[in-house]
Amino acid sequence: MSSENQDHPQQHIQYFWEDLPVGKRIEMGSITVDHDEVVAFASKYDPQPFHLNDAAAAKSMFGRLSASGWHTCAMAMGLMVRNFLNESSSLGSPGLEAVKWLKPVYPGDTLTLFQEIQDSRPMNSRPDVGLTRTLWEMFNQHGEQVLLMDGWGMFRRRERGEGRSDTAG
């Protein structure tokens, strides 16, 4: 019986729960931080002076304009969605066990995200779903880690006979 997952048309799914074993590490791509977007994000969601303008930032503990930590998380999510989740059977996330803002993020920085599967188990209440615990690590162009996140994701499991899309006949 063919499945009909309306969130994730079957032909686009590269990653079911079974394709995410413990230890698997995937690069999620890179993004360069844009100065005006740093200010725009902060204006709406984190209007602390040192995220809003260069003059205030120069006098702050950061020394120059830095991105909101929430903007850093949002940029990581953008990479995660575009390079992984939209090609997966993801059913969302109940939350995170940790977020660590390890270094400031500055306009012009190029950030690269990796995810690594830390834990994986079937979901007892839903036999068609599995849980994964994933470490997210983002690094700047100097190789310094700027962000760590540790969170849970829910993924639909492959049905019997349901192969990878690239090998299905």
Add this chain to the structure above:
Amino acid sequence: MSSENQDHPQQHIQYFWEDLPVGKRIEMGSITVDHDEVVAFASKYDPQPFHLNDAAAAKSMFGRLSASGWHTCAMAMGLMVRNFLNESSSLGSPGLEAVKWLKPVYPGDTLTLFQEIQDSRPMNSRPDVGLTRTLWEMFNQHGEQVLLMDGWGMFRRRERGEGRSDTAG
């Protein structure tokens, strides 16, 4: 000797570390979720179909358009900054111990944020700074909790003889 904290002009500081004892609970205000902003945020940072358009969302597990969990966090931060952090001696946050997305957030929802101090201790490496561990709880207009966050903040301590701004002569 008067302090000169360039991030936080002294006259604006209502909350130093000493003003945030364990058990203190503060309402951080409310925000109504805007449909177009939900879509704009998701387009940049979380372009999963069910956050982008009503038709795709109607067919998804959520049943209708919902905000990105990261957008919910960002809205909470906006309330926290406008109603608390910009009037405090905040020196930023090293990170969070938990983020839980407990219920979907929909356009038109009105969200109200509370913070409660869970723990408080001096920072060993910096005698002028204290740490607080804060629970963030956000509820929708039905009284349902939609978000829980548990994180650390760093606040400058009041100097000897440095009073509240509203009582200083």
